[in-house]
Amino acid sequence: MRAGGRGVGGKGTGGPKGKSPSRGGRPSASGAPKGNRPGHDARRPARASAQPRSERDERVVRTEPTRNPRPRRDAPRTGDPRIAETPDVAATAAPSAAGPRKSASIRKLPVTAAPTRAEVKAETAQVLATGVQQLVVTADENEMRIDRFLENRFPQLSFSHIQRIVRKGELRVNGKRADSKDRLEEGQTVRIPPLKLDPQEQRPRSLKADDDTLGFLRSITLYEDDDVIVLNKPAGLAVQGGSGTTRHVDQMLEAMTGKDGQKPRLVHRLDKDTAGCLVIAKSRFAAATLAKTFRSRSARKVYWALVAGVPRVRQGRVSTYLAREEAYDGDQRMAVAQHGDDGAMHAVTYYAVVETAAQKLAWLSLKPVTGRTHQLRAHAAHIGHPIVGDPKYFNIKNWEMPGGIQNKLHLLARRIVLPHPRGKGTIDVSAPLPPHMRQSWNLLGFEDAHYDPIVDAPDE
Numbered sequence: 001m002r003a004g005g006r007g008v009g010g011k012g013t014g015g016p017k018g019k020s021p022s023r024g025g026r027p028s029a030s031g032a033p034k035g036n037r038p039g040h041d042a043r044r045p046a047r048a049s050a051q052p053r054s055e056r057d058e059r060v061v062r063t064e065p066t067r068n069p070r071p072r073r074d075a076p077r078t079g080d081p082r083i084a085e086t087p088d089v090a091a092t093a094a095p096s097a098a099g100p101r102k103s104a105s106i107r108k109l110p111v112t113a114a115p116t117r118a119e120v121k122a123e124t125a126q127v128l129a130t131g132v133q134q135l136v137v138t139a140d141e142n143e144m145r146i147d148r149f150l151e152n153r154f155p156q157l158s159f160s161h162i163q164r165i166v167r168k169g170e171l172r173v174n175g176k177r178a179d180s181k182d183r184l185e186e187g188q189t190v191r192i193p194p195l196k197l198d199p200q201e202q203r204p205r206s207l208k209a210d211d212d213t214l215g216f217l218r219s220i221t222l223y224e225d226d227d228v229i230v231l232n233k234p235a236g237l238a239v240q241g242g243s244g245t246t247r248h249v250d251q252m253l254e255a256m257t258g259k260d261g262q263k264p265r266l267v268h269r270l271d272k273d274t275a276g277c278l279v280i281a282k283s284r285f286a287a288a289t290l291a292k293t294f295r296s297r298s299a300r301k302v303y304w305a306l307v308a309g310v311p312r313v314r315q316g317r318v319s320t321y322l323a324r325e326e327a328y329d330g331d332q333r334m335a336v337a338q339h340g341d342d343g344a345m346h347a348v349t350y351y352a353v354v355e356t357a358a359q360k361l362a363w364l365s366l367k368p369v370t371g372r373t374h375q376l377r378a379h380a381a382h383i384g385h386p387i388v389g390d391p392k393y394f395n396i397k398n399w400e401m402p403g404g405i406q407n408k409l410h411l412l413a414r415r416i417v418l419p420h421p422r423g424k425g426t427i428d429v430s431a432p433l434p435p436h437m438r439q440s441w442n443l444l445g446f447e448d449a450h451y452d453p454i455v456d457a458p459d460e
Helices: 060-062 117-129 146-153 159-167 207-219 249-256 284-296 375-382 434-446
Strands: 085-086 107-108 135-138 189-192 221-224 228-234 275-283 300-308 315-324 334-339 343-357 361-368 411-419 426-430
Touching: 060 107, 146 159, 146 189, 207 221, 207 249, 221 426, 228 426, 249 275, 275 284, 284 411, 300 375, 315 375, 334 434, 343 375, 361 375, 361 434
Parallel strands: 275 411
Antiparallel strands: 085 107, 135 189, 221 228, 228 275, 300 361, 300 411, 315 334, 315 343, 343 361, 411 426
């Protein structure tokens, strides 16, 4: 028996032959296929019913996840503390025509931990050995000294490494040779040469060693609050590492690293053989503020020294230019230079004679206005009265050390006065004489409680 009409997708409509419903009219009484709607041509396929159900409900599936989605093999486990929950971007799209969104799917992303100091050092060694690096100074590094810039960017580099590449002219700023104390500006380009660094064995920190270091630092602390520490640095203890130096203040400060990973920072330096007041910043904010204080010469520093002979002018001012020079033994020293000489920097020091010993020795109080390397030692030698026990600048021939006085540098960072980094008044700290200078003072009959005439010296 022949069917009265063809199935869906055929040419027929299923009604009486030759009687098709008009476009836009009502279907005939004989009955159109169930999928036909008013306004549709019966000869066209009913798309909604012809499409597979999975394609027809695709938008609903995407915006409304199933109640019990099957987990993927690579999906992270629920409740993992290392996983942070973040709303899925696809789930926040506009609602579909199926109705309002019931819930948003959750995408879980791993949280990456900050690299440790050991990992940073290992990465730095690999980067520096690959070739020349061109680094751009950021806004946070504006007005930062080059040596501090390298210390922050490359913890693997030691102080001696930094000084070596600067001295050889391998480090350049915007193509020009730079000094370690030059200050950088935002946007400048710093050229770092390739360096071959020996791998360092990572040793676990010893709790006993840290406790011993902390105990030593506490024993030499003159002042401390939440932001600042002032240490009484002993003579012979280096402030930073160098060639063959394994024990220094900067390394000891590792034992004071807090739970937040913040390590106290140096804000100025003293020579290895100079004793006395050394300022340490306990926070990043204090370090930045104190660095500006020293740079603007707002910090007042007073030094005591024992020099050979007695200056004819009891109170005076020394103003010269100083530049580095290489000694015959490869060591570095500062020499008086002329304005315009390569690397020459202006240096100013005030001095005053406090007491004398038979025109043989004099106790000087020194006030540096600028802070050049070896400034006081070079200026004392320049005026013909070098500091007793100075192995670099003592230049008097056939001079005999008085009996009972040790052949050590007689230079003390006696006093430091500076504004508190948080505006909490003024920090004013004085250091006592180190043992070898105390012995000399007692031998010569000097009273360290004597009035210090350098206090009234100008600040410029």
